[in-house]
Amino acid sequence: MITTRLLKVLLIFLFPFYLFAQVDQNHLKKLSYHNLQDLYFKNIGNQKKQLLYTNAYMAKAIQENNKIRKAKANYQIALFYYQSDKNKAIQYLDSVIKYSEGSNDKFFPAAAYCEKADFLKSQFKFKEAILNYNRAEKVALRTNLDYYYVVREYIAITKSEDLEEYNEALETYKECYNYYRTKDFRTEKYADDYQSVIFGIADCFKSLHNTDSTSFYNKLGYKESAITKNELFKYLFTLNEGANQILKKNYTAALDSINISLPMMIDHKDTANELAAYYYLGKAYDGLGKKEKAAENFIKVDSIYKVTKEISKEFIGGYPYLINYYKDLGEKEEQLKYITVYMNIDSILQNNYRKLNKLVKIEYDTPHLISEKENLINSLNSNIIKTRWGLGFLFLTTLSVGGFAFHQYRTKKQYRLRFEKLIRKRDTAENQKKIIDDERKIDHNKLEDIGISGEVVNQILEKLNQFEKQKEFLTSNITIQILSTTFETNSKYISKIVNVYKEKTFTQYLNDLRIEYAIHKLEADSKLRKYTIQALALEFGFNNAESFSSAFLKKTGLKPTYFIREVDLVKKI
Missing domain, CATH: 1.20.5 (Single alpha-helices involved in coiled-coils or other helix-helix interfaces)
Known part of the structure; x- marks a missing residue:
């Protein structure tokens, strides 16, 4: 299916690993959230500075305990993990939802639910994705009607492109279409959404083989995109009409439309629609009886798949064509190659869509080459x-x-x-901690080793003491860079002082505080012991169940589930 879902412009807030630049922390602290965000975008390409302003934004939100700002900071971090780690991105989006729930913000938590749904879709968890879209639309209906119809379109896209529920998707698209018709749909605010909805309607009609309605909406979309000078949409409608002409068996007209739109897909690096264009070129040439040209284009589809490892059920039809094409030519090696690729894709799609009971249908008879090979292996x-x-x-x-x-x-x-x-x-443990704290003095030999003045050491130790007493270590996503901004000092100072006076790394120090607190609370509070591990992780400042379990095991030598079970048994005795 041709798609209008363009890649998002990711708000890449590089979550801190280390801090390079020395800046006036007091100056950053005085800046507004708007200023910090502007500085971030003015320094695109300079990761060090972007990192700095991100840390300051997060530190300011934590210091002011501003929930909606914490939510927005976590949202930007989640988008950073968009490509690299979808599970981690989902965890940050859960933090966004936690901080922004009930805030009446125009975009949060609705946007977080939508992003979470997108990530779940990429993992083929379509039912969970729809559930999150439904949560988003409930929030948006109350806080932002324009965004409500954006979410409705997302639901329609999922139903048409992923679930093949074309009639239901069509109803939702038309609902959105009627809404945008009441707006000034040629303005910058609404034009893209309006044209995207028109495209969705045209594509649904194409999937339902209603070719006349498809042509009507393709022409309408082309007209609107031409008026608003949206070149990409104009060529998407052209490509979609080319695919529609194949259904009408107007193969020459189809080739004209597809060849006009293909260069735009290549220029925009829109590989999904580039793949679609080559597939439809193959279908058009096949319709004209030009087998060699058809095979050339289906081979290009395969070459894109080898790079992206992404292909939809609609476009795997080129593989049976290639299998039979090379079978007729007697080229067994090529025939076997495409059988192997096709069967692999089929296996992946079967696995991904099994929960929906929509399995991919094999479209070819297994060639004698495979049968003979299997018989040989089984007999020897x-x-x-x-x-x-x-x-x-x-x-x-x-x-x-x-x-x-x-x-x-x-x-x-x-x-x-x-x-x-x-x-x-x-x-x-508590008495021992008090004794250690009372007896700890500034060791001048240590001061010489770390090269920090006694006055600075005392100040940081006192702030760390307050940090511990006020349980600030329970704040999720806290880092040494954020803490240094809050303390108005250098992150290297904190690192050295923790290493020397706490005798551990900052990460170990943070995790140990959380686990010690968790042990105390779990033993004292029977209600906490009924929580899930994921819920306990969030309660004690961890981002996910895995990191909490790992830190608990490292600190105590026990898994948290075992500790909770044994505490329950002891309390019952």
Whole structure:
């Protein structure tokens, strides 16, 4: 399916790894959120400065405990992970939703729900995606009617492009179309959305093989995009009409339209629609009986797939054509190559869409080449292979079961000893901490080693003490850079002082504070022990269940689930 879903302009806020530039922190602290955001965008291409202004924005939001600003900061960080780590992006979007829920902001948390839905779609979790779109539209209906219809279009796109629910999608597109018709739809504010909705209607009609209605809306969309001088949309409507002419069997007209639009797709690096253009060129040449030209274009589809590893069910039809094309030519190697690719794509799509019960239908008869190859493999030394595999499997199974049972016994024993030791030590931990804090003095030898004045060390230690007492370590997404901005000092100073006086890295120091607090709260509060691990992670300042479990295990030698279960047993006795 030809798509109008252009890549978002990601608000790439590079989440801090280290800070290079020395700046006047007091000056940054005085800047407004608007100023910090302007400075960020004025320094696109200068990652060091962008990083600096991002940290200041987040620090300001944390210091002022401004929930909606925390939400926006987390949103920008989530978009940073758009390409690299979708699960992490979803975790930051959950933080956006948490901070902005009930805020009456025009875009939050609705935008966060939409972004989360997009990420879920990329993981083929379509039901969860629709659920998040529904949450977004409920919020937007109350706070921002224009954005409500943007969300409605997202739902229509998902239903048409992913779920093949074309009639339902068409109804939603028409609902949006009627809304935009009441607006000044040729202004910059509404033109793109209006034309995108027209495209969605045309594409749905094409999928339903209603070619006359498809042509009507393609012509309307072309006219509107020409009036507003939107070149990309103009050529998208041209490409879509080319695909529609193939359904009408007007192959020459189809070639004209597709060849006009293809250069625009290439110039804009719109690989999804470039792939669509080559596919439809292949279909058009096939309709004209030009087999070699058809094969050339289907091969180009395959070359794009090899780079992007993305292809929809609509465009895999070129592979059966190539399989039969090379079969007729007697080129077995090429035939086998495209059989292998096609079967691999089919397997991926079957797996991704299995939950929807919409499996991809195999469109070709398995060639004799594959059948002969499989028969040969199955016949050679079959008895020897079966015997060896059987004995090997039996031996490995016995060894694995025995090893697993012994490992489980040792693990349970070790866990129990660790739990008992942890409970015994916890009662004296507070007193020991007070003694250590009272006896700790500024060590002048250490001062010489780290090269920081005693006055600065005292100030930072006192601020760290307040940081601990006020439980600020429970703030999610806190970093040494954000803390240095809050403390009005240098992040390297904090790092060195934590290393020397806390005798651990900053990350270890932060995680240990959180885990020590978690141990205390879990033992004292029976309600907390009923929380999920994900909920506990957020409660104690971690971004996800995995990082909380890992830090808990590293600190105590126990998994949090085991600790909670044993505490419950002890409390019941």
